[in-house]
Amino acid sequence: MTPGELGKLTDWFAGEIVRPDDPGYDSARAVWNSMIDRRPALIVRPTGTDDVVAALRFARQQELLIAVRCGGHSIPGFSTCDDGIVIDLSRMRGAEVDPARRTARVRGGSVLADLDDAAQAHRLVCPVGVVSHTGVAGLTLGGGMGRLQRRFGLTIDSLLAVELVAADGRVVRASEAENPELFWGIRGAGANFGIVTWFEFHLHPFEGLVTHGTVTHPIERSEELAELYHELVEDGPDELWTSFGMAVGGDARGPVASVSVLHSGSSAAAERDLAGLRALDDPLEDSIESKPYLTSQRLFDAPMEWGQRFSMKSSFLASLPGGLVRDWADQVARVPDGAEGGFSVWAWGRAIAAVSEEDTAFTGRDAAFWAAAEIVWNNGALDDACRSWARAAADTAAPYASVGRYVNDVTEVGGDIARMIYGDAKYERLVALKREWDPDNVFRLNQNIRP
Ligand SMILES: Cc1cc2nc3c(=O)[nH]c(=O)nc-3n(C[C@H](O)[C@H](O)[C@H](O)COP(=O)(O)OP(=O)(O)OC[C@H]3O[C@@H](n4cnc5c(N)ncnc54)[C@H](O)[C@@H]3O)c2cc1C
Numbered sequence: 001m002t003p004g005e006l007g008k009l010t011d012w013f014a015g016e017i018v019r020p021d022d023p024g025y026d027s028a029r030a031v032w033n034s035m036i037d038r039r040p041a042l043i044v045r046p047t048g049t050d051d052v053v054a055a056l057r058f059a060r061q062q063e064l065l066i067a068v069r070c071g072g073h074s075i076p077g078f079s080t081c082d083d084g085i086v087i088d089l090s091r092m093r094g095a096e097v098d099p100a101r102r103t104a105r106v107r108g109g110s111v112l113a114d115l116d117d118a119a120q121a122h123r124l125v126c127p128v129g130v131v132s133h134t135g136v137a138g139l140t141l142g143g144g145m146g147r148l149q150r151r152f153g154l155t156i157d158s159l160l161a162v163e164l165v166a167a168d169g170r171v172v173r174a175s176e177a178e179n180p181e182l183f184w185g186i187r188g189a190g191a192n193f194g195i196v197t198w199f200e201f202h203l204h205p206f207e208g209l210v211t212h213g214t215v216t217h218p219i220e221r222s223e224e225l226a227e228l229y230h231e232l233v234e235d236g237p238d239e240l241w242t243s244f245g246m247a248v249g250g251d252a253r254g255p256v257a258s259v260s261v262l263h264s265g266s267s268a269a270a271e272r273d274l275a276g277l278r279a280l281d282d283p284l285e286d287s288i289e290s291k292p293y294l295t296s297q298r299l300f301d302a303p304m305e306w307g308q309r310f311s312m313k314s315s316f317l318a319s320l321p322g323g324l325v326r327d328w329a330d331q332v333a334r335v336p337d338g339a340e341g342g343f344s345v346w347a348w349g350r351a352i353a354a355v356s357e358e359d360t361a362f363t364g365r366d367a368a369f370w371a372a373a374e375i376v377w378n379n380g381a382l383d384d385a386c387r388s389w390a391r392a393a394a395d396t397a398a399p400y401a402s403v404g405r406y407v408n409d410v411t412e413v414g415g416d417i418a419r420m421i422y423g424d425a426k427y428e429r430l431v432a433l434k435r436e437w438d439p440d441n442v443f444r445l446n447q448n449i450r451p
Helices: 003-010 025-029 049-061 112-120 136-142 180-192 219-235 267-279 293-298 322-332 380-400 417-437
Strands: 016-018 042-045 066-069 085-088 095-098 103-107 159-165 171-175 195-202 209-218 240-248 256-263 289-292 309-317 340-347 369-377
Touching: 003 016, 003 049, 025 042, 025 085, 049 085, 049 159, 049 195, 095 112, 103 112, 112 136, 112 293, 136 180, 136 195, 159 180, 171 180, 180 417, 209 219, 209 267, 209 293, 219 240, 219 256, 219 267, 219 322, 219 340, 240 322, 256 267, 289 293, 309 380, 322 340, 322 380, 340 380, 369 380
Parallel strands: 042 085, 066 085
Antiparallel strands: 016 042, 095 103, 103 195, 159 171, 159 195, 209 256, 209 289, 240 256, 240 340, 309 369, 340 369
16 A cells, blocks of 8 residues: 555544554554454554544545454454554553443443443442453443343343444444344344444443352263252352363363353342252362352453464253263363363343344344354464364254354354345345345444345
8 A cells, every 4th residue: 555545545544544554563563363464455543433434535535445343353364464454453442431320331342341330330230251351342332141131131232322433434323213223233243234333222220249160070060060050040040150161171170071150130139049069079179159250250360361372162952961962072082172161042032032132133032042163272283273173062062952043252254144044035135124224234244244
């Protein structure tokens, strides 16, 4: 790109511009998953909506491939590209809470910690994900799972409105009242329709003390633990989030089986509801204790820090049969040496299922469980072995899968993947929306709805 061409941007743009020969280029082009190593022609960091409009207009004039970045955690690397432009919103962070209305306005480049901290300062909460450096935008636009999901639903179920810069440079709002069809698509397929500069969320009263931790046993007890897990899922209150897991390597040592819980009811209720789980004798570890919610939200920040190599495959399950648990135990034994890998299962239902499947583009509310095989490693020589492990692990769960996939975990790219994520009917509805809002497919680095 010549200085003359770049001048067409700098005349209108107040933010930061990073080019390949600038000293900060290598850190600016890095994304969370270090499997992804791309070299954009330009990285721009807008300071506000006007800058986003200027960057988008410039990119379209120059016919540059556009990647949009919030927290940079896209597992397949959608928020970067080779040779194109990255519109990196990391200078557009922050959340403003209106305690009287119980709402938060959150800037389009914020991370979960920005929203969590601002809401908890008023004893309020928005249900979001479990690692505080994840971006609010990518997480919300795909759905948003987290430890409060059975009580307050997915993150999109608390979304009231967005302001976005559309493909043609217009700044528009979407909510139930304004552009309602766009608002439907934003909630589950949102990375396809524009660059969101503001989110507005409904917040829920939340004192902020929770009972959280993990009970860990040797993997030989996985079926017994899975039985207990089923009881917790069936009998526990909406305030109880539970995850069943099996893993080996890293901090998990192992191989081990575990149940993690976060109970957001009173400590007396938590003690009562968790007594059966904690009574199972001789755990390797029982870390369940009372702690501030904000502490829980940061517990996995360090283990899930930037710069590791990562792959995952997830599905929604109609049930969690003993045969699958046994198959997973076999798969855990095959995690390559030097990697940390395993399975985790989160109970679905309750507040998630209380919203109709048709109300949002997100697909899969009727599932009983979300399940994922995840593997983390640092040595590039293990890339092929670790990716093959994740593929084989996903195949194990395939016979039990129900409709839909969680778009934010899907690492396969291209082909008919988006149709598989949303199902035929929703996919067609999304195509109509894409034709209206982005007929030239300007926003295509995502699980793409082809116009
Ligand atoms: C460590 C880790 C923990 C995770 N934990 C959870 C969890 O608890 N719950 C959960 O539901 N998911 C979780 N995820 C998955 C996560 O939701 C997705 O990776 C999500 O896409 C990350 O959002 P981001 O803003 O950080 O990503 P980015 O890579 O910045 O963006 C992801 C996608 O969103 C688009 N995008 C980004 N910003 C905007 C914007 N402002 N407007 C329009 N499009 C935009 C990008 O173009 C890209 O397609 C986790 C992922 C990781 C790596």
